[in-house]
Amino acid sequence: MRRLRITILDLVTKRPTQALYARLMNPNLASIMPQIIGVWCEQAGHDVRFVCYTGFEDLDKELLVATDVLFVGAFTQAAQLAYAVSNLFRKRGAVTVLGGPHARCYPQDAAKYFDYVLGFTDRSLVDEVLAEAGQHRPMGRMMSAERQPLELPGIRERWKFIEPTLAKAPTIKIVPMLGSLGCPYTCSFCIDSTVDYQPLGFEQLKDDLAFLLTKFKNPIVGWHDPNFGVRFDDYMEAIESSVPRGSMRHIAESSLSLLSEPHLQRLKANGFQAILPGIESWYDMGNKSKTRRTGLDKVKQVSEHINLVMRYIPYLQANFVLGLDSDEGPEPFELTKQFLDLSPGAFPAFSLLSAFGKAAPLNLSFQRVDRVLQTPFHFLNNNHAMNVKPLHYDWITFYDHVVDVTRYAFSWPRIWNRLKANQTLIPKWMNVVRAVSSEGFGRIRYHTEIARRLREDPEFLPYFNGETTSIPSFYLDRIRNDLGALWEALPEGALQHDQNAYLHSQVLETVQLV
Numbered sequence: 001m002r003r004l005r006i007t008i009l010d011l012v013t014k015r016p017t018q019a020l021y022a023r024l025m026n027p028n029l030a031s032i033m034p035q036i037i038g039v040w041c042e043q044a045g046h047d048v049r050f051v052c053y054t055g056f057e058d059l060d061k062e063l064l065v066a067t068d069v070l071f072v073g074a075f076t077q078a079a080q081l082a083y084a085v086s087n088l089f090r091k092r093g094a095v096t097v098l099g100g101p102h103a104r105c106y107p108q109d110a111a112k113y114f115d116y117v118l119g120f121t122d123r124s125l126v127d128e129v130l131a132e133a134g135q136h137r138p139m140g141r142m143m144s145a146e147r148q149p150l151e152l153p154g155i156r157e158r159w160k161f162i163e164p165t166l167a168k169a170p171t172i173k174i175v176p177m178l179g180s181l182g183c184p185y186t187c188s189f190c191i192d193s194t195v196d197y198q199p200l201g202f203e204q205l206k207d208d209l210a211f212l213l214t215k216f217k218n219p220i221v222g223w224h225d226p227n228f229g230v231r232f233d234d235y236m237e238a239i240e241s242s243v244p245r246g247s248m249r250h251i252a253e254s255s256l257s258l259l260s261e262p263h264l265q266r267l268k269a270n271g272f273q274a275i276l277p278g279i280e281s282w283y284d285m286g287n288k289s290k291t292r293r294t295g296l297d298k299v300k301q302v303s304e305h306i307n308l309v310m311r312y313i314p315y316l317q318a319n320f321v322l323g324l325d326s327d328e329g330p331e332p333f334e335l336t337k338q339f340l341d342l343s344p345g346a347f348p349a350f351s352l353l354s355a356f357g358k359a360a361p362l363n364l365s366f367q368r369v370d371r372v373l374q375t376p377f378h379f380l381n382n383n384h385a386m387n388v389k390p391l392h393y394d395w396i397t398f399y400d401h402v403v404d405v406t407r408y409a410f411s412w413p414r415i416w417n418r419l420k421a422n423q424t425l426i427p428k429w430m431n432v433v434r435a436v437s438s439e440g441f442g443r444i445r446y447h448t449e450i451a452r453r454l455r456e457d458p459e460f461l462p463y464f465n466g467e468t469t470s471i472p473s474f475y476l477d478r479i480r481n482d483l484g485a486l487w488e489a490l491p492e493g494a495l496q497h498d499q500n501a502y503l504h505s506q507v508l509e510t511v512q513l514v
């Protein structure tokens, strides 16, 4: 076997930054899979260099290293950065592999710039890639395991990659952990709606938690499970049997439907400090918030539930999606404001409706009626752009509402109310930092600028209406600025993509079947 020099790059962000929140939090947002790939490559006898890019490293310097195979893990917002990096490495003789959310959502596009594009990834798939490690150009090889892996290396094995990543976090250090894959629910907008729920091994989970206690005092575990707590009792038993009470803290994403009062009592007893339930909309998505009510009824019911959760869990982020087809007129936005008044302690996270390629079944229906825009990947992070034409709003009205609700949520009275409603120091402080940095004030500025350009910049509205695919200079300048020296390495055509590739691939499959 040839001993390969492997570089693994986890792109936590898409650009250099100096933001305070990014300094505190970006190392805590690292992905699990690049660390796992590192473990598998070392176990296969190769030399691994691991780089987690948080926006503070000098990427040019980090990448100047002799490499036979480069693995990149990227979200779609980092796609252009990933394409440029891949191009550089390919020119220097390396073979490149892309995995992660972008690879799963836009495999056809990514295959133009990488030798391998991996979907579901297990150990044998990685072994296959390493055994071949060949160039596939102009079109890369798209590969996927049949299903999500049944087991994955845990914290103990990943520690050598976790430790240097968390060393970059100055204060709060969150250790990424996974207990399950998939989800039993079928929300049509979600990447996991078609992936069966599957817990990972409970014995390994216990061993990992016990191991972690030997590394950090009172560590914080960040659960990356798409829907934490589906097998609630099993998880709680695993935690209770391996962690003495009061010696570990946890953060998890969970649907409200799983957060009943008895569950909350147990979560509190086991040190759960932060929870991120999805509310999504006042008119839709009943799955996640356990209610069939809509409108003001739903606001009242959900806000009572949120307040109940906050009596047990100190920090709560409530996730909303803006621009869903079920929303019409000013009412959904006004209801959100009412919710913020009724649940003043919750930190609101607003996402703009985004169709990430082939992520979710719902995207097909948007593509069929030509509602998806060719918005550059660089802006597809649920905030910097919305790539689905809203059904019941024109763009200017929609953005005016977005600005209005964001201003309301991050106004000084609301910041003050949140500070008062939260009981403990870190949540109080965290909410203020988030509100005054890029997430709150930053987004007000950004959305206001988009709303202004929709009115005044002649390049904007035609682009948003899909009348032209010529990217407004506002976006091009930002990409150029964010990529810095890597802009020069961006391959030809990498700024555009086929926004209907999912639909086209389905049509192709049907034709082949016939």
Ligand code: B12
Pocket: 011, 012, 013, 028, 029, 030, 031, 032, 033, 034, 037, 071, 072, 073, 074, 075, 076, 077, 097, 098, 099, 100, 101, 102, 104, 105, 118, 119, 120, 121, 122, 147, 148, 149, 178, 181, 189, 190, 191, 192, 223, 224, 225, 226, 253, 356, 359, 380, 381, 382, 383
């Ligand atoms: C946990 C999670 C987070 C966590 C952790 C993020 C992280 N760094 O992993 C937090 C809360 C920080 C987060 C943040 C964000 N997230 Co998020 N997140 C998820 C979630 C719920 C689970 C992902 C996960 O870890 N699954 C467990 C892993 C093991 O499974 P997997 O992701 O399916 O990965 C498989 C393959 O893709 C492959 N693979 C994965 N990575 C890699 C890497 C390499 C090198 C290789 C070879 C293979 C490979 O192997 C895995 C096993 O088969 C998904 C939704 C979902 N249900 O999948 C959204 C999701 C990934 N997030 C999403 C988004 C948009 C975001 C944010 C931009 C939101 C925001 N505005 O802040 C940020 C971006 C953060 C960043 N680093 O850029 C989108 C991504 C869409 C896209 N194409 O980019 C998703 C799909 C949700 C959605 N909207 O549909 N997220």
Ligand code: SF4
Pocket: 183, 184, 185, 186, 187, 190, 191, 192, 193, 226, 227, 255, 287, 288
């Ligand atoms: S409950 Fe959450 S993870 Fe499960 S399908 Fe719905 S959105 Fe996806």
